[in-house]
Amino acid sequence: MELQGHERCVSRVPIFSHLEMDELEEVFQKVNHRQMKKGEYLFMEGDISSALYVIHKGKVRIYRLNDNGEEQLIRVLTHSDFTGELSLFSDDNESKSYAEVLEDAEVCRIDQKDIYDLMNKYPNISIKVIESFAERLNDSESLTTNISLLNSKEKLLEYIKTHRSDEQLVLTMTKKHLASYLSMQPETLTRTFNKLEAEGYISKINNKSYDILK
The missing domain is CATH 1.10.10.10 (Winged helix-like DNA-binding domain superfamily/Winged helix DNA-binding domain)
Known part of the structure; x- marks a missing residue:
């Protein structure tokens, strides 16, 4: 079985990349696909969200506002990058960040319940998610250190x-x-x-x- 078109966006996400083709097809059956225009938002601060967003095409920037209303860019997402993973495993589903579309984008969304079902069926997904958390935590700590000391x-x-x-x-x-x-x-x-x-x-x-x- 060969994945076609934007189905490949799921296959290239690290938490799914180890799955077999038929398993990836099962993942894709749980995906909601959406076209978005430049200037639109996947989510904004204060929004309630419990979904994983995967970027297939375009660019999306993730940023926060500090107490003075100044923007702090967290990362820019491109093809196969994802965001929203923190909300999947927290009781607090209120977003602390903004996700703004920088270029017209195609985005795949997978809801929390579907992610949980997949993790129960394919435990290695859980391991990949933990690895992703660890990598992003390390990046965040490095950025914080650089900002404060350099x-x-x-x-x-x-x-x-x-x-x-x-x-x-x-x-x-x-x-x-x-x-x-x-x-x-x-x-x-x-x-x-x-x-x-x-x-x-x-x-x-x-x-x-x-x-x-x-």
Whole structure:
């Protein structure tokens, strides 16, 4: 059996990728597929939600607002990324974040009850979910540490170190969103990029790509 079209979005999600083809087909039978436009929201702060959202096409940004109403970008989701997993295993299903569509998107939604049924039938899904939680917790703790302890240059260098591919950095988000993710103003990010270029750390290819020289 071969999965077609947006069914593949489920097969590439880490918590399902180990399943056999017929098992993946069973997962897909529980999926609600939705087309979304740029500017729409999967959910907003205060919404009640207990579902897993998988991005098949497009981009979705997850962010929170601090006490001053300033945005803090958490992550940008693209093909096969997912969000909403925390609400599946908590009594508090009130969202603390916003999920805004950055590019027209196709999104697969799986409700909490269906996830539980799948976990009971295929216990390895539970293990994959725990692994996913651990990875995201580690990322969150690293980001918190970087924001509180590092200066702007150190933050950007750490980002380059963890997101480089061989000798290049290709940004997967706009610089405005990267600035939010690194907890700095866009103007500060621009100056920091320029400083790293002047110091010979990077060489600009275009607005989203850089050669890494050191």
